[in-house]
Amino acid sequence: MRFTLPLLLFISPLAFGQKQYTEGACLLLQHQMAQFAHQPNSHNYQSAKREFDNHCQNPIPAPVKDLVLTNIPAKPITVGGVKNTVTIKPVNNTAAAKAATPPPVKPAPAAAPKPADVLTALFAPVLVFFGSILALLLMLAMVIVLLAFVAARYGARIKGALAERQLHRILLRELPTSYQHYRNLVIPTAKGDLTEVDHLVVSAYGIFVIEVKNYRGWIFGGEKQPQWTVQRFRSKNQFMNPLRQNYKHTEAVKHLLGLNGKDTEAVHSVVAFSQRAEFKSQIPKNVMYIDLVGDYLQQFYLPCFGDEQIRQFSARLNMALSSRKVLTKMHLAQVKAEVKG
Structure with missing residues (x-):
């Protein structure tokens, strides 16, 4: 061993x-x-x-070989008193395995498609297309609702801002560079509260306080009427006389710049309406459309202030401009308090 x-x-x-x-x-x-x-x-x-x-942790298995019996002797068998010799032939395991393997089964033919499946396949692209259209329409409806909400809540403010921007472009284009222009300026009044001036133009020929309105429809009003009317179709609404509203602004400008006596006569009130409005009554000469403001301001050609006065005005206005964020916040709080009161 x-x-x-x-x-x-x-x-x-x-x-x-x-x-x-x-x-x-x-x-x-x-x-x-x-x-x-x-x-x-x-x-x-x-x-x-x-x-x-x-x-021997993972021993290699012995190869499988077909069993061939060649050394088995012939065995005599007695049948009816006669002895016969039967020879056992070798058995081929491979052939036996092949014989034992069942024949391949022929796959059954595919079932014919049902009419419902054919209709689904035909109309599936159409359904997908209409589903996409429906989703797009829903999104469009949501956008329209959102825009309507914004227009209802902030429409007047947005329209006013658009009109003010239009006037700003006109003044930059038509006025000489010596004219100083300020927008949305929040300044204190003599009473201690705050007010917002839409546009303020400072020049040697005068100081112009401009109130911008963007009403749409027919405008009825006079210089001394406390309320004006805007009519669009059958709808009528009243609003404060813009000249009276701008009077507070002009007085605040005089207070901020320290003007008194004859100098106060050089501060002019101007009201500018957009082209959406149509005047149906006799309006004062200082009420006009936005695109006429530049020409109106240049009608004043007699000097009223010297260079030193213009520099002092600019210094005070620039100081108010640098504090605009704080003053604007205080002004909004003041307006909310007035509305609640």
Whole structure:
């Protein structure tokens, strides 16, 4: 046994260059270990155990070969008193396995599509198209509702801002560079509260306080009437006489610039309406359309203020302009308090 095992390992095709022995070699190693188990310190036991631990953790299975029986002798069989010889032919396992394998099953023909499935396949693109159109319409409706909400809540403010911007572009384009122009200026009044001036133009020929209105429809009003009327179709609404409204602004400008006496006569009130309005009554000469403001301001050509006075005016207005954020916040709080009161 001690010579058979090394010889078997030597002739094994996996003995060299392989990390694992075959199943047969591993069985022999186990047998040797069991034979010398009573002598665990012997060389035979230690060698067999070492080889088994190193090379039999994942033994290589023996190759499968067809069983061919060629050494079985003929067996005589007696039939009706006559002895016959029956020869057992070799059995080819591969052929037997092929014979035992069932023939391939022919796949059943595909079932004919149902009419409902055909209709679904035909109309699926149409349904997807109409679904996309419906989703688009829903989104459009949501946008329209949102715009209507914004227009209802902030429409007047937005329209007023658009008219003020239009006047700003006209003044920049038509007035000389020596004219100083201020927009949305929040300044204190003599009473201590705040007021907002839409446009203020300072020049040597006068100071012009401009109130902008963006009403749409027919305008009815006079210089001394406390309320004016705007009519669009059958809808009529009244609003404060813009000349009276702008009077507060002109007085605040006089207070801020420290004007008194004859200098106060050089402060002019101007009211500018957009082209959306149509005057239906006799209006004062200082009420006009936005695109006529530049021409109106340049009708004043007699000097009223010197260069030093203009520099002082600019310094005070620039100081108010630098504090516009704080003053605007205070003015909004004041307006909210007046509305609640």
